[in-house]
Amino acid sequence: MSRDYDITVVGGGLAGASLACALADSGLSIALVEAVPFDAPADANMQARTTALAWGTRALFEQLGLWADMARDAAPIKRLHVSQQGRFGTVRVNAADYGLPALGYVLPNLTMIEALRARLAAMPSVDVIAPARFESLQRDEADGRIEISCTRENGDVETLRTRLLVGADGARSSVRGALGIGARTDDYHQRAVITIVEPERAHGGCAYERFTPDGPVALLPRTRETCAAVWTLPSERAEQLCAASEDEFIDALQDAFGQRLGALELAGPRGSYPLARVLCDRAAVDRAVLIGNAGHALHPAAAQGFNLAIRDALVLAAMLRERLAADPEFDPGTADLLNGWAEARRPDQHRVANFTDAIVRVFSNRIPGLDHARGAGLFGLSLLPAIRDDMARRSMGLALAPARTSSSVREGSA
Numbered sequence: 001m002s003r004d005y006d007i008t009v010v011g012g013g014l015a016g017a018s019l020a021c022a023l024a025d026s027g028l029s030i031a032l033v034e035a036v037p038f039d040a041p042a043d044a045n046m047q048a049r050t051t052a053l054a055w056g057t058r059a060l061f062e063q064l065g066l067w068a069d070m071a072r073d074a075a076p077i078k079r080l081h082v083s084q085q086g087r088f089g090t091v092r093v094n095a096a097d098y099g100l101p102a103l104g105y106v107l108p109n110l111t112m113i114e115a116l117r118a119r120l121a122a123m124p125s126v127d128v129i130a131p132a133r134f135e136s137l138q139r140d141e142a143d144g145r146i147e148i149s150c151t152r153e154n155g156d157v158e159t160l161r162t163r164l165l166v167g168a169d170g171a172r173s174s175v176r177g178a179l180g181i182g183a184r185t186d187d188y189h190q191r192a193v194i195t196i197v198e199p200e201r202a203h204g205g206c207a208y209e210r211f212t213p214d215g216p217v218a219l220l221p222r223t224r225e226t227c228a229a230v231w232t233l234p235s236e237r238a239e240q241l242c243a244a245s246e247d248e249f250i251d252a253l254q255d256a257f258g259q260r261l262g263a264l265e266l267a268g269p270r271g272s273y274p275l276a277r278v279l280c281d282r283a284a285v286d287r288a289v290l291i292g293n294a295g296h297a298l299h300p301a302a303a304q305g306f307n308l309a310i311r312d313a314l315v316l317a318a319m320l321r322e323r324l325a326a327d328p329e330f331d332p333g334t335a336d337l338l339n340g341w342a343e344a345r346r347p348d349q350h351r352v353a354n355f356t357d358a359i360v361r362v363f364s365n366r367i368p369g370l371d372h373a374r375g376a377g378l379f380g381l382s383l384l385p386a387i388r389d390d391m392a393r394r395s396m397g398l399a400l401a402p403a404r405t406s407s408s409v410r411e412g413s414a
Contacts, residue, residue, distance in 0.1 A: 005031045005127070006332050008148060008162035010134045010175050012038070014051070014109070015292030015309040016168030017116035022064055022317035024123035026324060028332060031160055033150055034130035035169075038117055042110055045271030048194045049109040050228040052077070052207070052220060052303035057310050058105055064314075069115035075221040076102035078205030085212040085256065104303075106207075106220045106228055132158065134169065137178045139286070144333070146287050164333040165288040168313075171278045173294035179285055186277040188360060190215055191238035192300055193231040195270045196222060197253070200262025203227055209301075210257055215360070216301050217256045226267050229253065230300055238272050275299055277357055283349075284342035287333035289316065296349055301359040304352045311348065316341050 007023065009016045012034025020032045053061075053074075061067040080093040080103055095103045120126050132150040135157070140147055145161045152158060167175030176183060197219065208219045215232030222228040231253060233241065241249050246266050254264050278297040283290050291312045298305035319341055323330045 002147075002159040002161060003031070003127075004145070005029045005160060005162045007031070007164045007166060008033065008146075008160050009166040009168055010148070011166075011168030011170065011173075011292070011294065012036075012117075012128070012130060013168065013170070013292070014112055014116070014306065015313050016166070017113065017120060018064075018310055019166060019168065019291065019313040019317055020126050021066065021116055021119050021123075022314055023320065024120065024126050026125075026317075026321055027328070028125070028320070028324070030126045031162065032120065032126055032128050032130075033132050033134060033148075033160070034128070035133045037131045037153075038128060040131075043271075044269035045194075045273070046109060048196065048269050048271040050106050050194070050220065050222060050230075051109055051112065051306045052104055052106050054104045054303075054307040055100055055102065057307045058102075060310060060314050066115050066119060069118065070107055070111055073111040074105040074107050075223060076205055077104045077106060077207045077221060078102055080207050080209070081260075082209045083211070085210055085258070102205075103207075106222055108222075129158065129160075134174050134178075137165070137175075144287070144331075146333075162333075163287065163331055164338075166316075167288065167290045167294040168292045169294055171276070171293040171297035173290065175288070176280060176290055176294050179288050179290075181285060181290065182281040184277075184279045184281075186357070188275045188277070188299060189235055190232050190275045190299075191235045191272045192275055193229075193233060193238050193241060193270065193272045195229050195266065196226050196268030197229050197250075197264045198226050198267040199264055201260075203261060208257070208260065212256050214256075217253070218300075218303070219257060219261065227261070231256065232275065232300070235274065242270050242272050277353065279353060282342070283312075283345065284338040286335065287338075289338055289341065291316065296353055298353055298356045299360045301356050304356055308349065308352045312345055315345060319344075 006028040008031040009020050010033045012032050016032060020030055023030055058067060061070060078095050082091040093103060095101060120128055129150065131153045135149045135151055137146055137148040140161065145163055146165045147159060147161050148165065150158045150160065165175065167173050167179070169175055203221050205221050207221060210217050214234060214237065217229070217231040219227040219229055241252055249270065250264055250266050257264070276297065277299060278293065280290050280295045283295050292309040295312065296308065319337060320332055323337060
């Protein structure tokens with residue numbers, strides 16, 4: 001069976017589903033292809049995963065009418081505390097200093113994906129094709145479409161013809177490979193260990209990021225009583241601790257994080273995933289673009305990767321809507337729009353990718369003497385409010401918060 005669409009998104013995770021939701025009422029016909037059943041039960045790894053949303057990302061979800069369904073499980077980050085294990089020098093950021101109720105929010109990934117999928121289920125212009133695995137693509141030069149083949153769970157093959165193909169299928173993107181787009185991969189030889197802990201002392205809405213020689217450990221507000229823990233470790237050590245007893249695991253985490261919140265207790269399942277920086281050579285080619293981890297997968301340090309992915313997706317949606325408003329017959333796969341989107345997004349992508357990589361390489365190593373320089377750097381940053389404020393505003397995506405039109409969204413690349 002063959003079906004025609006204006007846009008086909010391969011990958012029904014957070015980035016791909018957000019793009020589909022943003023375009024669901026645009027008048028375009030959209031297919032969303034996902035390899036995993038939408039109603040598949042979440043495994044322990046997914047149950048443990050949370051995401052830190054910048055204030056600007058929360059504002060974008062609010063504009064899409066999605067925030068109300070997410071807010072019930074959102075824990076506000078009112079303050080940020082950054083430190084280095086065993087050294088002086090800390091950086092503190094308070095939402096109140098920027099006239100905001102929160103710097104951002106921590107949400108379970110399950111809450112976000114459920115809200116997105118509930119919205120998609122109510123949108124007849126979006127065909128969700130799941131479970132279905134992307135297999136291959138070919139170009140139909142006669143009518144300027146891309147033809148993709150997907151395999152259903154029962155082995156049936158479906159053919160979709162589309163004017164614009166969006167690859168949102170993760171760091172090991174099959175779409176990226178089928179398009180012939182290369183990618184640079186920097187393996188950090190680390191894994192992020194994720195879990196939920198209950199601290200002895202109330203976190204009070206404060207997010208902590210503590211740098212250790214093995215990698216950063218972050219404790220983020222999750223509920224009033226609990227914190228989401230994201231702990232970066234060398235791969236072998238991470239695997240050992242995921243398999244260790246609860247007592248051994250919590251003792252090691254306590255040693256890495258310290259006593260700022262008192263004694264920690266394990267309050268949820270443990271999971272882990274490998275860490276690498278993956279940067280595609282090009283984000284746009286003829287009738288196709290890459291968003292999310294398919295285009296750039298980043299280290300979780302500073303919690304910027306997801307917010308960058310959402311900016312990519314929603315700026316693309318805004319540019320498509322702007323062109324459609326001027327010309328209802330506009331072809332969404334036209335080269336000038338896709339190249340313009342890639343050019344507009346490149347500075348933000350490069351800045352965030354280089355920033356997170358620099359944090360990892362400077363703070364996650366045991367080079368003698370460098371720990372003193374790192375501590376001095378943090379101390380100096382705490383004394384330079386202008387630089388600290390600029391970094392905070394960029395991390396919060398404040399340039400995106402007031403966006404009400406497609407042009408203002410596109411300009412905000414913080």
